[in-house]
Each structure stands twice: as C-alpha cells, then as structure tokens.
Amino acid sequence: MLWVNVLSFLAVSHVYCDAAKILVFGTSNSKSHMISAGRIVDVLVKDGHNVTFVNLEVGHSIINFAGVRHLNVVPLGYVTPEEEHEYTEMVAERTKHTFDKETVWRMHDGTARFVESVVQACERALSQNTTTLNQLKSENFDVLITEQLSACGTGLTEVLNIPVHFIISSCALFDPIAKIYGVPTPMGYIPTAMAFSSATDSMSFTQRAQNLIESEVVSNAWMNTYTDTTTLFRKYYGNNFPDVRDIMVNRTPFLFVAVDDLIEFPRPWPPNVIRVGGLGIDFAHAADGLQLSEPCASEMTKGEKGVVFFSMGSAANTAGFPEIAKRNLFETMKNFSDYHFIIKVDKSDDFSRELLKDAPNVFITTWAPQPLLLRHPRLKLFITHGGYNSILEVANCGKPLILLPMMYDQTRNAGVVERNGWGKYVNKQTLLKSNKEFKQALTELLENESYTIAAKRIQKLLQTKPFTANEVFIKHINFAIANNGQLPELMPVANKLNLIQQHSLDVYAVISGVVAVIVLIFVKICFKLAQLFLQKLSGKDKCE
Known part of the structure; x- marks a missing residue:
C-alpha cells in the first residue's frame, strides 16, 4: 500500500517542469532523527520536487510514527512490534547508565555497538527488500540525500544508479566525516562532536589532550561503519562494488550540516560544507x-x-x-x-x-x-x-x-x-x-x-540573519542539480593529503633542520673564534 502511494504521488507530481526526482534516506533509531528527515522531505516537496522517503528501520517502525507528515514512506528492513518493544526496553535500560562515569573506552564501545546495529539493519534491507529496491531503481532518481548515521544510503546510491549524492549531518559534524571530506578540524580549539568531559574553545593543555584522545577513539570506532558497509554491499553486489567512502567523496557536491553558525563554535568551513541549522522549522x-x-x-x-x-x-x-x-x-x-x-x-x-x-x-x-x-x-x-x-x-x-x-x-x-x-x-x-x-x-x-x-x-x-536554512538548503540543492552534481571547483584536496602534508610538518621539519644546522655552525664558529682569541691572549701573556 505504501509503495502504491509513492507511485501515485510520483505520477501526479510530474506537473512540475523543473522538479527533480529525489530519494531521501533516513533511519528510525531515533524519533528526533525521523522528524528531522521528514522535515527535509517537506522542504523539498514544497519547492516542487518529486520526493520519496525511504526509511531504514532501526529499533523503531516508521509506519505508525505520527511525527512524520509525509505520506510517501517506503520502509526497509521492517521492525516487528516485538522488536520495537525490545528496543524501547533497551533504551530504558541504557538510561539507567547515563549517570555512570563516562570514559573514552565506554564511548568507543557504545559507538561500536551503534555502528553494528545500523549495519545489521542495512543487511536486513538488502536481503529482504530486493523487490522494493528493484522498484526504486526503476524510478531513475536524480538525487539521493542521506543522513550521516548510516552509510547504507550511500551504498544505495550505487545500487540504484543515482548520479548525485548529498549527506546531511543531523548534528555537529562528526570528526571522521570531517576527515573524509577534508574539513579542517583544529583540535586545539574545536571540541570534538561527541565530547563528554567538557566543551570549550579555550582549552588548557589537559583539555586539548582529552579532546584529541576522545576524537581519535570515537573516530576509530565510527570508521567501522564505512568498512563494514562496504563489505556488506560487496557480499550482495560483488567484489567490484566501490568503497562507500569513494562514493561519498566523488558524488557529493555539498555536505550539509544541521547547525546554525550562531549556535556553533566558530571554525573554518570549506565552500562545499553548508550549514542549515533549523531546516524545515518555521x-x-x-x-x-x-x-x-x-x-x-x-x-x-x-x-x-x-x-x-x-x-x-x-x-x-x-x-x-x-x-x-x-x-x-x-x-x-x-x-x-x-x-x-x-x-x-x-x-x-x-x-x-x-x-x-x-x-x-x-x-x-x-x-x-x-x-x-x-x-x-x-x-x-x-x-x-x-x-x-x-x-x-x-x-x-x-x-x-x-x-x-x-x-x-x-x-x-x-x-x-x-x-x-x-x-x-x-x-x-x-x-x-x-x-x-x-x-x-x-x-x-x-x-x-x-x-x-x-x-x-x-x-x-x-x-x-540574511537567509533562512530552508532558502540556503534549497538554493544549494537546485544549484548542484542544475550542474549535474559536478562541482569539483569547491572540493578541497585536504582529504587526499596525509597529516604531514596537511600541516606541512615535513616543511617545518626541514626548516627546523636548516635552522638547527645554521645555529650549530654559528655556535661552532663562535666557539672556534673564542678558542683562537684565548690562545692569542694566552700567547701574549707568555711573551710579557
């Protein structure tokens, strides 16, 4: 029934001459994320685009969720009422531990468990929803927009042969995603996205060390979502399936981040990273x-x-x-x-x-x-x-x-x-x-x-402020679509450089070495001159 509604909607909405066929991909692990994804759909529909909302069910079922107004929802990897009840009980049990002392290892384990649950949901969708995926592929979508919580949507960009891919981070930009896209993240004054000890941009030495450690530990756990998702898609679609990180970089003209610059730590942003805090909310x-x-x-x-x-x-x-x-x-x-x-x-x-x-x-x-x-x-x-x-x-x-x-x-x-x-x-x-x-x-x-x-x-x-989040989002989406999603002029090369190249550490090392050699030579010359002077002075004393 849901799929019939989707097809009916798509048929009617062809009246929009400039409308793009857009697939919005979300996950149901959080009610707030379901609401946010629904708002993205509403903004796109209001602009005249033909939108289908695909939801990967993780913990919650999307079917009877009242928080999403958009009627054209295609669920993937169905969650049964019994599974949803178990998930709710698990969340309630987890709350009992929210007051436990947080550590980086606890954060690592929690992130790893979350990644595992999302990858498992993706596998359920790939194994159980073949017919639905084939129907989606036949729609020939122009664009796929996915949240950052699952790389499954990114993999589906390749499966469904969708040429343009956008990611929207529903909260502060995750450090591992920043690395993939080459977004500068100076850890000396930018708190990591999942900070738990403190969050300030005026850090002491200890705070900077803690910030760096938290970032690296969580990033290490989060990177598994890309490795495991790539492995999963290769299991179902062959070993030549591209790494989802390559899809993210090569098909994504803009990375959207759902923060407002006025409610965010000031930081450097490349031109392909667009902030849209408050998207879909009037x-x-x-x-x-x-x-x-x-x-x-x-x-x-x-x-x-x-x-x-x-x-x-x-x-x-x-x-x-x-x-x-x-x-x-x-x-x-x-x-x-x-x-x-x-x-x-x-x-x-x-x-x-x-x-x-x-x-x-x-x-x-x-x-x-x-x-x-x-x-x-x-x-x-x-x-x-x-x-x-x-x-x-x-x-x-x-x-x-x-x-x-x-x-x-x-x-x-x-x-x-x-x-x-x-x-x-x-x-x-x-x-x-x-x-x-x-x-x-x-x-x-x-x-x-x-x-x-x-x-x-x-x-x-x-x-x-000059522009609303809705205006910024729609203008950038339409701009990218009008140019076939190809905007290499805006893509920084930082994601192709290693840590040494990004920060010119090798240049600093060479300069430091040259300066050290010059200083050493200068010291030796001074020492030699001092010796000669003392010898001359000593010889003069003997003559007298």
Missing part, C-alpha cells in the same frame, strides 16, 4: 493560531516571578535516573517558591511523582506542548538535556537555559550555549553528590539578568 510561525490548552494554560499563570520548564527530551527516560539525582534536582526546585515549575517526566517515573506530589509550586506531567511553553511571556527559564533541536527552538524564543547533558553531542551543545552567555552547563555527575552546583546555576539564571539579555540577543540574530 520558528517565527510555529505557534501561529495555537493556544495553550488546559491544564498548561492555568499552570503558566502561577508563580509570583514566573515559570520554569524542565524536560529531558525523548532519548533519556527519567524513570532510569538515579533517585539521588532526581532528589537533588526536584527538592531544589521545590525550594524556589517564588517560581512555578512545570516538570515533564516519563510515564513510568513513579518516584518523581511521589516526590513532588505535595509540592505547591510544581506541576508534573508526562507530556507538554514545548513550543507553546517556550514562547510564553511568563516562562523565565528552560532546563533541558541539550539536544540541538531544543536549543534551536529555545534560542528562537529568547529564553535562557540550564543544560544537563545526558549523551551524544549534548555536552558540546551545552558548551556552545555557555560560551555565548545565554545558559549554564551543569555536569550530571554533580547531582550524584549534592545539589550545590545545580542550585547555584538555578539561582544565577533566575537572578542574573545578563543571561536573559544574551538570550534575547541570540533571538534577534536568528530572526535578522
């Missing part, structure tokens, strides 16, 4: 015509000094948080009696509900209309996990943040916000000891007006 009109319903409407009127909203997103289940951490969080909030707190927890989080049931300044809920709450004039502060979409959303509302990163790129995101003065990063580990750091941050954010002023500034910057 922040200015997201809440047009919508009003808060009860009980949230009444809750927003409470609190003498205003309202604080607490939400940890969908990836981290609060039921799995250590009880001591939740006690330090929520007991602290109860003591700020001049403010009303709206606290979103998971359905199974009975401990938090029991802890807060008698708190007069707390409303606890399992769901909240986040966009409407963030826009409300009485909202004074947002306490969040630091997912990039949430940060973009609150930035467009001009509200300050307390950030409690749980996993992935969230520590880095928190560092960006803290760098620019409109939020405060609190290490989750401190909540296992006391409420001291969280209480200090809460007091400072609520009493120090500078954070609100900085938040209003970032809001104005975002509202007045």
Whole structure:
C-alpha cells in the first residue's frame, strides 16, 4: 500500500517542469532523527520536487510514527512490534547508565555497538527488500540525500544508479566525516562532536589532550561503519562494488550540516560544507493560531516571578535516573517558591511523582506542548538535556537555559550555549553528590539578568540573519542539480593529503633542520673564534 502511494504521488507530481526526482534516506533509531528527515522531505516537496522517503528501520517502525507528515514512506528492513518493544526496553535500560562515569573506552564501545546495529539493519534491507529496491531503481532518481548515521544510503546510491549524492549531518559534524571530506578540524580549539568531559574553545593543555584522545577513539570506532558497509554491499553486489567512502567523496557536491553558525563554535568551513541549522522549522510561525490548552494554560499563570520548564527530551527516560539525582534536582526546585515549575517526566517515573506530589509550586506531567511553553511571556527559564533541536527552538524564543547533558553531542551543545552567555552547563555527575552546583546555576539564571539579555540577543540574530536554512538548503540543492552534481571547483584536496602534508610538518621539519644546522655552525664558529682569541691572549701573556 505504501509503495502504491509513492507511485501515485510520483505520477501526479510530474506537473512540475523543473522538479527533480529525489530519494531521501533516513533511519528510525531515533524519533528526533525521523522528524528531522521528514522535515527535509517537506522542504523539498514544497519547492516542487518529486520526493520519496525511504526509511531504514532501526529499533523503531516508521509506519505508525505520527511525527512524520509525509505520506510517501517506503520502509526497509521492517521492525516487528516485538522488536520495537525490545528496543524501547533497551533504551530504558541504557538510561539507567547515563549517570555512570563516562570514559573514552565506554564511548568507543557504545559507538561500536551503534555502528553494528545500523549495519545489521542495512543487511536486513538488502536481503529482504530486493523487490522494493528493484522498484526504486526503476524510478531513475536524480538525487539521493542521506543522513550521516548510516552509510547504507550511500551504498544505495550505487545500487540504484543515482548520479548525485548529498549527506546531511543531523548534528555537529562528526570528526571522521570531517576527515573524509577534508574539513579542517583544529583540535586545539574545536571540541570534538561527541565530547563528554567538557566543551570549550579555550582549552588548557589537559583539555586539548582529552579532546584529541576522545576524537581519535570515537573516530576509530565510527570508521567501522564505512568498512563494514562496504563489505556488506560487496557480499550482495560483488567484489567490484566501490568503497562507500569513494562514493561519498566523488558524488557529493555539498555536505550539509544541521547547525546554525550562531549556535556553533566558530571554525573554518570549506565552500562545499553548508550549514542549515533549523531546516524545515518555521520558528517565527510555529505557534501561529495555537493556544495553550488546559491544564498548561492555568499552570503558566502561577508563580509570583514566573515559570520554569524542565524536560529531558525523548532519548533519556527519567524513570532510569538515579533517585539521588532526581532528589537533588526536584527538592531544589521545590525550594524556589517564588517560581512555578512545570516538570515533564516519563510515564513510568513513579518516584518523581511521589516526590513532588505535595509540592505547591510544581506541576508534573508526562507530556507538554514545548513550543507553546517556550514562547510564553511568563516562562523565565528552560532546563533541558541539550539536544540541538531544543536549543534551536529555545534560542528562537529568547529564553535562557540550564543544560544537563545526558549523551551524544549534548555536552558540546551545552558548551556552545555557555560560551555565548545565554545558559549554564551543569555536569550530571554533580547531582550524584549534592545539589550545590545545580542550585547555584538555578539561582544565577533566575537572578542574573545578563543571561536573559544574551538570550534575547541570540533571538534577534536568528530572526535578522540574511537567509533562512530552508532558502540556503534549497538554493544549494537546485544549484548542484542544475550542474549535474559536478562541482569539483569547491572540493578541497585536504582529504587526499596525509597529516604531514596537511600541516606541512615535513616543511617545518626541514626548516627546523636548516635552522638547527645554521645555529650549530654559528655556535661552532663562535666557539672556534673564542678558542683562537684565548690562545692569542694566552700567547701574549707568555711573551710579557
């Protein structure tokens, strides 16, 4: 039925004379990533392109997911309800360990397990969806756009004979992808994408060493996704199948990164790397015509000094948080009696509900209309996990943040916000000891007006920047299509150079050697002259 819908849609949309046939490839391992992929589809369809959305099912099934509005979805590697339940249980179990002390080896193992799960999903698609893949190939797509989380989409570019390939990184650019495309990543002041110890662009020696180690360890684990995916496609399509990294480089005129330059560490970008943070989201009109319903409407009127909203997103289940951490969080909030707190927890989080049931300044809920709450004039502060979409959303509302990163790129995101003065990063580990750091941050954010002023500034910057993410994305897509996806003029050669060549270490070594030889010769000459002078002086003394 889904495939019939796709074919019907493609037939109707041929009325667009300049429309390209575009295949958008996403994965369902994260609800936020499914939503992001759906937004890409919506932007392309709105511009008049013929779009098919192919989703590699990893953990979640896309079929009944309400977060994707696009009706023309082709699932690959179907996830059964039983498998989805197991995946949900696994995520809940993983949350119990989010407060464990992070190490590079733990990060390496987590990355390796994720890569393995995505490659396994890709193999299921290749082995079980042959008919669907043949139907897709017969459509003769012009373009394939894939997220960075799976190289399966890149491999399908070759299988389906699609000439133009784009990658969109749904978060800060992964270091291994930066290496493949030759994107400069000075580790002395650019925090690695999956930083977990700290994230700042003003690093001490120890921080620079930690940053470099974290980058190399995670990159090592992530590179397996390209090696293993290439091996997988060669298993099904022969040993001559190209390395997916070669497909990435040779068929990709633009690499899109879903960050906004105003909410990112300033760094060098080549001309073929385009930033599109907020793609598919119309922040200015997201809440047009919508009003808060009860009980949230009444809750927003409470609190003498205003309202604080607490939400940890969908990836981290609060039921799995250590009880001591939740006690330090929520007991602290109860003591700020001049403010009303709206606290979103998971359905199974009975401990938090029991802890807060008698708190007069707390409303606890399992769901909240986040966009409407963030826009409300009485909202004074947002306490969040630091997912990039949430940060973009609150930035467009001009509200300050307390950030409690749980996993992935969230520590880095928190560092960006803290760098620019409109939020405060609190290490989750401190909540296992006391409420001291969280209480200090809460007091400072609520009493120090500078954070609100900085938040209003970032809001104005975002509202007045020259081009929206949608405009930038569509113009670059259409430009590349108009030129057959061939833009070698924009491709840096850095990805073809080794570390020594990129940084001219051999040149520095030769120059250092020449300087050392000159200095050595100079020292020897000086030493020789000194000897001659002393000998002459000694001979003169003897004559006297």
